[in-house]
Amino acid sequence: MNQVAAVTTADKTFIKLRDDIVEGVIPAASKLSEMELSTKYDVSRAVIREAINRLATCHLVERKANVGARVVALSAKGLVQLYQVREALEGMAARLAARNMSDEEIAGMQALLDSHFNEVKDDERYYQEAGDVDFHYRIVTGSKNEHLISVLINGLYHLVRMYRVQLGMAGPRVTTAFDEHQHIVNAIANRDEELAEMLMRRHILYSKNNIEKKLSND
């Protein structure tokens, strides 16, 4: 997923740490010791500190002065708040995508959906993982709004993925979500900003409700 090449060791360390946190290799709510990580990842404490600071801007860790940093704790409340922000930002992204995406970009997104349509039959799980991410990614970048792109792609999406991975999200919503995606693309193709935003907000709201239901069943 198009990441700007990580040139500096702090970049690489940041990405390694981020992935390990998202995947749960570093447990949620655990304390991050700078010394310990420094030896474990074999870099100086300075780059660990910088990496931790960047993780904090992703809302993946929380840092307290003179105390240290902890990986965020996953909670139902946190999930709800996360999806509330997603609803607001991605709704606006869909609106702006309907305004700013080129016809070529829209065609490309439709092609993506078509190709996914086939894969859904073979392996439903696939769609939930990569397909959904791809779709939302294109909408957000299609908004052409730097703030939206930055906050969502470099920030919240990693936290979203962390919830998905660690709470084992992979539901029967696959085909339903596919239809919702198609309707959103249609609205964007028709340049219907109002509808695009509304459908995207409902899509995310449904998705949240689905996850909440799963949570209460465990």
Place this chain on the structure above:
Amino acid sequence: MNQVAAVTTADKTFIKLRDDIVEGVIPAASKLSEMELSTKYDVSRAVIREAINRLATCHLVERKANVGARVVALSAKGLVQLYQVREALEGMAARLAARNMSDEEIAGMQALLDSHFNEVKDDERYYQEAGDVDFHYRIVTGSKNEHLISVLINGLYHLVRMYRVQLGMAGPRVTTAFDEHQHIVNAIANRDEELAEMLMRRHILYSKNNIEKKLSND
């Protein structure tokens, strides 16, 4: 504006730098030399680096690996994109405020508006500066959503203020904005989420149009 006490020197340096950037003491689009700032603010380069990193998370500076950091450039396009995000986030904040604010908090906000109403007559300028900030601040915190609070208060609002200060925003919209604020508070008091969000979005949209008009006149 309730800021958590800055304990560490990196905190203080960050805040000094942030204010100097917002006020234009450090010009927009200018390059930030770590060495130079280190001598000028009389701290080590390490704390300057950390401060710059935090400024980057506020979207006040942009950093490139092995090249350095620059203060953001102010542009009409940037302003539009900023207000698009504000519209989305503060609209949601108003919705959640209508859901989550206590009756006492709402009463306090109404009292704030009342007190402002008197000051508006004496010094119209005051309201634009402090009053508007206070109002939006209360709505956002009233949403009780950590992500919204963090992104807006610690992030975008400083950029908003930077635009206001450096482009000399202080318009005849004062009393108009006051009425809009009152209507939003009414919607929140009535627990009308839908209306609260809609009014807040229109309020921000108007505000954006007003600023854009000012820009084109200069």
Place this chain on the structure above:
DNA sequence: ACCACCTATATTGTCGACAATTATTGCAAA
């Protein structure tokens, strides 16, 4: 037994020096 205080330990914050990368200047060739 419990609480307060003090000491010792461990962790984070800050600093200056060195390494790596980028920008600049000067020179030479077309």
Place this chain on the structure above:
DNA sequence: TTTGCAATAATTGTCGACAATATAGGTGGT
């Protein structure tokens, strides 16, 4: 004169050591 390359200067990235702060453990008093 302009273009390309090379050496040099300047800036950022990384490191290990020291200082400041917070945590843990123990001691003494009530």
